[in-house]
Amino acid sequence: MQRILIVGATSAIAEATARRFAARGDALFLVGRNAARLDEIAADLRVRGAARVGCQVMDATDTAAHAAMLAAAEALLGGFDVALIAHGTLPDQRACEASVELTLREIDNNGLSVIALATQLANRLEAQGHGALAVIGSVAGERGRQSNYVYGAAKGMVALFLQGLRNRLAKKGVQVLTIKPGFVDTPMTAAFPKGALWAQPDDIARGILAALDGRRDVVYLPGFWRLIMLAIRLIPERLFKRLSL
Amino acid sequence: MPCASGGSGRERAVGLNAWGALPAVPAAAEIRLSSRTAALPAAAGNGTLLPYGNGRSYGDVCLNAGGTLLCTRGLDRFIAFDPDRGVLRCEAGVLLADILDLCVPRGWFLPVTPGTRFVTVGGAIANDVHGKNHHGAGSFGCHVRGFELLRSDGERRRCSPRENPGWFAATIGGLGLTGLVVEAELQLRRIAGPAMTVENTRFADLDEFFALNAAAEERHEYTVAWIDCLAARPRGWFMAGDHAGAEAAREVAAPGKARGLPLTPPVSLVNGLSLRAFNPAYFHRPLPARATVHYVPYFYPLDGLLHWNRMYGPRGFYQYQCVLPATARAALDEILQAIAASGQGSFLAVLKTFGPRASPGLLSFPMPGSTLALDFPNRGEATRALFTRLDAIVAAAGGRLYAAKDARMPGALFRRGYPALDEFIPYLDPKFASDFWRRIMEQE
Numbered sequence: 185m186q187r188i189l190i191v192g193a194t195s196a197i198a199e200a201t202a203r204r205f206a207a208r209g210d211a212l213f214l215v216g217r218n219a220a221r222l223d224e225i226a227a228d229l230r231v232r233g234a235a236r237v238g239c240q241v242m243d244a245t246d247t248a249a250h251a252a253m254l255a256a257a258e259a260l261l262g263g264f265d266v267a268l269i270a271h272g273t274l275p276d277q278r279a280c281e282a283s284v285e286l287t288l289r290e291i292d293n294n295g296l297s298v299i300a301l302a303t304q305l306a307n308r309l310e311a312q313g314h315g316a317l318a319v320i321g322s323v324a325g326e327r328g329r330q331s332n333y334v335y336g337a338a339k340g341m342v343a344l345f346l347q348g349l350r351n352r353l354a355k356k357g358v359q360v361l362t363i364k365p366g367f368v369d370t371p372m373t374a375a376f377p378k379g380a381l382w383a384q385p386d387d388i389a390r391g392i393l394a395a396l397d398g399r400r401d402v403v404y405l406p407g408f409w410r411l412i413m414l415a416i417r418l419i420p421e422r423l424f425k426r427l428s429l
Numbered sequence: 430m431p432c433a434s435g436g437s438g439r440e441r442a443v444g445l446n447a448w449g450a451l452p453a454v455p456a457a458a459e460i461r462l463s464s465r466t467a468a469l470p471a472a473a474g475n476g477t478l479l480p481y482g483n484g485r486s487y488g489d490v491c492l493n494a495g496g497t498l499l500c501t502r503g504l505d506r507f508i509a510f511d512p513d514r515g516v517l518r519c520e521a522g523v524l525l526a527d528i529l530d531l532c533v534p535r536g537w538f539l540p541v542t543p544g545t546r547f548v549t550v551g552g553a554i555a556n557d558v559h560g561k562n563h564h565g566a567g568s569f570g571c572h573v574r575g576f577e578l579l580r581s582d583g584e585r586r587r588c589s590p591r592e593n594p595g596w597f598a599a600t601i602g603g604l605g606l607t608g609l610v611v612e613a614e615l616q617l618r619r620i621a622g623p624a625m626t627v628e629n630t631r632f633a634d635l636d637e638f639f640a641l642n643a644a645a646e647e648r649h650e651y652t653v654a655w656i657d658c659l660a661a662r663p664r665g666w667f668m669a670g671d672h673a674g675a676e677a678a679r680e681v682a683a684p685g686k687a688r689g690l691p692l693t694p695p696v697s698l699v700n701g702l703s704l705r706a707f708n709p710a711y712f713h714r715p716l717p718a719r720a721t722v723h724y725v726p727y728f729y730p731l732d733g734l735l736h737w738n739r740m741y742g743p744r745g746f747y748q749y750q751c752v753l754p755a756t757a758r759a760a761l762d763e764i765l766q767a768i769a770a771s772g773q774g775s776f777l778a779v780l781k782t783f784g785p786r787a788s789p790g791l792l793s794f795p796m797p798g799s800t801l802a803l804d805f806p807n808r809g810e811a812t813r814a815l816f817t818r819l820d821a822i823v824a825a826a827g828g829r830l831y832a833a834k835d836a837r838m839p840g841a842l843f844r845r846g847y848p849a850l851d852e853f854i855p856y857l858d859p860k861f862a863s864d865f866w867r868r869i870m871e872q873e
């Protein structure tokens with residue numbers, strides 16, 4: 185049995201992942217901002233075989249609440265083996281261009297709140313000398329594109345932060361996993377027409393468990409995104425800036 | 430905004446359709462529900478709503494041209510499970526496959542299951558589905574302890590045989606027209622393990638079938654027969670099955686991952702030639718007299734090939750399923766002869782007898798007697814002409830057709846076959862409608 189903390193536990197990807205943890209008998213602590221939803225998910229996970237499930241309502245941007253949340257999770261689970269940070273929002277890029285306030289709020293939600301959580305979690309994991317910190321980033325964090333660069337910048341910032349953290353914690357036996365999904369059919373992307381590149385939340389969940397078990401550093405999910413992003417990174421900036429991506 | 434559909438949960442949706450893949454006018458909106466406590470979304474297009482489960486109905490009971498489909502697959506949470514009593518509460522979009530994955534390792538099985546496990550609990554209730562154990566267990570609805578029904582006026586009704594019994598009876602087999610089933614409580618059946626023991630016997634004509642069947646229903650929980658309709662005299666295999674003891678589990682392997690037909694071929698792969706080659710081959714293939722098998726290939730032989738329906742090509746196909754009262758033996762012969770003479774029948778001709786256990790639903794399909802189901806590639810007029818002949822035999826015999834499989838029955842045949850229709854109508858939700866319902870009510 186592993187002890188798992190999930191922040192943003194109401195996300196479709198997180199829920200699919202939690203179901204897989206529950207089916208193997210793990211204990212979970214779920215954090216999110218929608219109390220009723222957390223309770224529904226917790227009941228489901230108990231039926232699916234979770235050893236124990238606790239919930240806490242918290243907005244991830246409320247950094248002052250992080251320490252108490254982590255203490256509550258530790259009290260219920262008796263420590264963590266895996267912490268998964270999954271929350272996020274996909275901003276309206278156009279609206280961000282017209283609003284400094286919205287831009288900063290999105291950077292906060294997708295970037296700073298994650299860094300705040302990771303900072304505190306890293307110290308706990310470092311002290312115990314084992315465990316894994318897994319964070320859902322995005323392929324969008326690899327290159328700034330006109331259609332989505334506020335979100336991309338936040339995800340990119342998180343990826344760089346995690347890279348440094350990995351470098352620090354590798355010596356302490358702690359895994360730091362950056363998860364980079366491509367297009368996933370979830371409420372976040374409900375408004376997009378779906379095509380051949382789209383994955384289901386459970387495809388990502390399966391990949392997350394495999395990456396944790398394999399003690400990987402960075403995973404693209406599904407794996408073909410590694411090649412797509414390689415190609416996208418290789419386009420010279422001189423050319424890239426003219427494209428309408 | 431199409432919602433993801435399908436058993437594998439992987440395929441891309443391009444406008445939802447039913448299993449028969451007949452040409453259909455799309456809905457104006459397909460809205461994926463994801464919370465059992467949320468209100469119903471506003472209706473788009475023509476203002477009507479219809480729940481859509483996993484689209485395993487063959488015809489148009491799950492379609493709503495120009496209206497809104499409420500896709501329920503996102504309502505897929507378990508709520509509570511009592512492993513001592515086998516009582517499961519879950520949301521209505523949970524697949525029977527998910528229930529099996531959860532419950533079989535814990536020693537419980539579905540009380541009734543159709544021939545595919547990729548149907549939702551809500552769909553199983555709305556069509557009051559039946560399985561190979563109907564002679565003993567009755568229909569799916571006999572094992573529903575209760576459910577919550579959400580109406581378009583926002584009211585939520587708890588329904589069970591004791592609470593709101595009228596709504597309970599109208600909604601079981603109610604074709605999704607009484608409101609949205611949000612969650613349900615089911616009574617499961619104890620098993621020792623995943624293995625089944627099966628006995629296969631060949632029969633040379635219907636007399637032999639009925640003799641075998643009468644004896645087998647006394648001794649076996651599950652019975653069904655496969656018939657070669659193209660033969661001069663209907664011959665086939667009789668298959669009896671039972672859940673095996675725990676020791677047998679070691680002998681059976683769980684099935685591998687299902688494979689799919691990735692796209693629809695430009696023409697039907699099912700034609701007279703392939704039928705003629707397939708049926709005799711199937712009939713003469715050596716089936717062991719006794720075997721021990723895993724429950725998946727036993728109950729769901731076609732689930733191993735996802736989207737086998739696509740092999741019928743872009744014109745799609747029909748299934749014709751009727752039930753005839755036990756006294757109408759001659760009508761069964763007549764139907765089989767008409768099908769054989771037409772040369773149009775296909776791989777699947779399934780014959781099964783329904784037992785006396787009454788279905789709770791007002792519009793439930795099963796009645797004591799024999800049910801025959803088979804697929805027909807859509808050959809337009811020729812196929813419809815054959816159906817008209819079969820309809821006449823069914824009507825004269827006092828039988829009826831199964832709405833879950835239907836895309837064409839005349840309204841008069843439905844009304845005649847379902848005498849509780851007038852009792853049902855007051856329970857309709859004023860905002861809910863389907864292509865099936867419009868078709869049945871508009872004719873004449």
Ligand SMILES: Cc1cc2nc3c(=O)[nH]c(=O)nc-3n(C[C@H](O)[C@H](O)[C@H](O)COP(=O)(O)OP(=O)(O)OC[C@H]3O[C@@H](n4cnc5c(N)ncnc54)[C@H](O)[C@@H]3O)c2cc1C
Binds near residue numbers: 480547
């Ligand atoms: C290979 C195969 C084998 C089959 N074998 C059998 C069999 O042996 N016996 C049998 O009885 N049937 C059988 N069927 C038919 C199938 O079991 C039924 O059509 C079933 O109802 C499909 O469920 P679904 O979840 O796909 O629902 P859909 O087909 O999407 O919808 C069916 C009906 O249920 C309604 N509905 C769905 N969800 C809800 C809800 N939450 N609340 C209210 N209404 C709802 C819809 O409006 C519609 O009227 C078979 C089908 C296939 C493809």
Ligand SMILES: NC(=O)c1ccc[n+]([C@@H]2O[C@H](COP(=O)([O-])OP(=O)(O)OC[C@H]3O[C@@H](n4cnc5c(N)ncnc54)[C@H](OP(=O)(O)O)[C@@H]3O)[C@@H](O)[C@H]2O)c1
Binds near residue numbers: 195216368
């Ligand atoms: N879907 C994709 O294509 C895709 C691609 C790459 C990466 N991702 C990333 O995957 C992760 C999961 O997203 P998803 O696709 O599963 O979408 P989702 O179902 O919409 O999940 C996002 C979740 O984040 C929660 N959340 C947002 N801000 C929060 C906050 N401040 N505090 C607490 N919870 C908060 C939301 O909670 P509420 O329900 O309370 O709003 C929601 O449950 C995100 O980090 C996303 O950026 C998604």
